[in-house]
Amino acid sequence: MVDIRAWGLRFPPTRRLYEEDAYLREADATLLGYASEKGRRYYLVLSQTIFHPRAGGQGSDTGTVEWEGGLLKVEKALLVGGVVVHYGRLLSGGVPGEGARVRMAIDWEARYRTMRLHTAGHILDYAVSRVYGAPVETLDAYHSPPEAYVVYAAGPPSATEVEAIERVANEVVAADLPVRVTYVRREELGRALLNAPNLSRLPDAEVYRVVAIEGVNAMPCTGTHVRRTGEVGEIMIRGVESVGGGFRLVYDVG
Numbered sequence: 053m054v055d056i057r058a059w060g061l062r063f064p065p066t067r068r069l070y071e072e073d074a075y076l077r078e079a080d081a082t083l084l085g086y087a088s089e090k091g092r093r094y095y096l097v098l099s100q101t102i103f104h105p106r107a108g109g110q111g112s113d114t115g116t117v118e119w120e121g122g123l124l125k126v127e128k129a130l131l132v133g134g135v136v137v138h139y140g141r142l143l144s145g146g147v148p149g150e151g152a153r154v155r156m157a158i159d160w161e162a163r164y165r166t167m168r169l170h171t172a173g174h175i176l177d178y179a180v181s182r183v184y185g186a187p188v189e190t191l192d193a194y195h196s197p198p199e200a201y202v203v204y205a206a207g208p209p210s211a212t213e214v215e216a217i218e219r220v221a222n223e224v225v226a227a228d229l230p231v232r233v234t235y236v237r238r239e240e241l242g243r244a245l246l247n248a249p250n251l252s253r254l255p256d257a258e259v260y261r262v263v264a265i266e267g268v269n270a271m272p273c274t275g276t277h278v279r280r281t282g283e284v285g286e287i288m289i290r291g292v293e294s295v296g297g298g299f300r301l302v303y304d305v306g
């Protein structure tokens with residue numbers, strides 16, 4: 053059994069191509085190292101990646117890493133410090149030595165759905181704030197299949213308020229607003245954000261990645277988003293349940 057945290061931290065931070073271009077489905081990388089587990093399972097660290105790990109309220113991508121004479125099915129990607137560790141099963145061949153060129157491909161259909169769900173989650177933050185009359189803090193969120201949700205720190209909405217939240221959210225979708233990613237220095241952050249809750253829980257960093265939906269909100273986020281709100285499709289609230297300290301809003305995109 054490998055201590056994957058200790059092992060992963062030996063590598064330099066992974067360049068995260070998905071933060072630069074969420075629409076990248078395939079890309080090359082250099083193999084920096086691997087560790088093996090029983091049952092032909094391996095952990096791989098690459099020089100750069102298109103695999104979003106499970107982190108920041110978003111699930112892990114799946115896909116493949118291929119090289120001359122071998123193929124690994126990536127079942128999940130983990131974030132260890134700044135290093136993305138790819139875990140999966142070797143389907144053919146053997147793992148090459150350090151420095152080998154590999155070709156990555158993500159399961160695009162699942163990723164694109166996650167992109168639409170993640171942008172929908174930001175839109176719902178805005179819609180909830182609009183209906184409640186002030187930004188509502190979020191306690192937890194998961195923007196990937198099988199069940200996307202956000203936990204808001206407020207009393208649960210009435211049936212009429214749920215309808216209003218859904219209506220406001222779908223107005224943002226219909227407006228087909230641009231979604232932009234910018235990088236903002238800590239000193240500039242106050243001016244760059246819009247309708248952003250949870251600032252007290254923000255990790256300390258020199259530079260923040262900010263995802264802005266024009267005129268709606270601009271929030272620190274490391275996730276993958278669609279380019280325009282129209283790509284999200286219809287936002288549907290599937291359920292609302294009270295949880296400790298707030299309510300959990302389960303949603304989906306059509």
Ligand SMILES: [Zn+2]
Nearest residue numbers: 170273274275
């Ligand atoms: Zn986000």
